[in-house]
Amino acid sequence: MDPHLLRTFVTVVRTGSFSAAAAELGYTQAAVSQQIASLENDLKATLLHRRPVGTTEAGARLLEHAGPILLRLQAARSEIVRMSGAPRARLRIGASPLASAHVAAPLARARAAHPRVEASVQVMARAGIDAAVAAGDLDIGLVDGIAAPSDPLRLADTVPLAAVAVAERPLALVLPSAHPLASRPGADLDDLVDALWLDVPDVAVPLPALRQATGSRDGFRASLTCEGGDLPFLLALIAAGHGLAVLPVGAADGAGLAEVPVRTPRIVHRTELLHSRATDPATAAFVAALS
Known part of the structure; x- marks a missing residue:
């Protein structure tokens, strides 16, 4: 299955129209229609109703698989780029509101060790932090949730990340x-x-x-x-x-x-630090400071 076709399919479903998906992806509407037709031909199934746009039963099932598949591909690309590329002069941190209390001190130590690093912090919803780190949109994620004592937080199985316990x-x-x-x-x-x-x-x-x-x-x-x-x-x-x-x-x-x-x-509130398994020096300094 061609991941480019799968990404086009997801975009059409999310935007609700072929024209909106074409504008977002930088294709013509005819090209988007052709890509969806190619995907349907490959799978031997109709995936979308055309007017109005909506998923068929087969399309809905494919959509359940598509998100994890595309995220895993993006995570693989991000991790390999980190391993093979030069250290980046930036540190992007995302934290849920309660987890954000753990950002300031380790960030100060990381910036002291790497003064030329351009740092940014985004306080954001819990949901999506793990995916953003896996996809390379964030270098570090701090997320909180509930768990049984000493148990890790439940993350999506498709997200390959290193998780470090911060507080319980x-x-x-x-x-x-x-x-x-x-x-x-x-x-x-x-x-x-x-x-x-x-x-x-x-x-x-x-x-x-x-x-x-x-x-x-x-x-x-x-x-x-x-x-x-x-x-x-x-x-x-x-x-x-x-x-x-x-x-x-x-x-x-x-x-x-x-x-x-x-x-x-018997549950506790747990905070975890998430990062890619391949880290650059600034990310490693933050993780070491918080650990």
């Missing part, structure tokens, strides 16, 4: 100090599936992760959903009574909120 902290239910649960010595999340929850997936523990950890199918429904945001904004929403959230212990210090330690399930 207990979790707490964060709620207003006047909340009826604030005086409890511990929180059992299985008993709180029907509480009012804040869905701020880039900062708090995502609600799907709580469902998976507790085995609840329909619990942990959002009373308020927020895309993006940061920790102070989330704490303000909790203080105003919009809902509860699970955060690492100490995250709400100084905010006038209560933290009730999570007793069950």
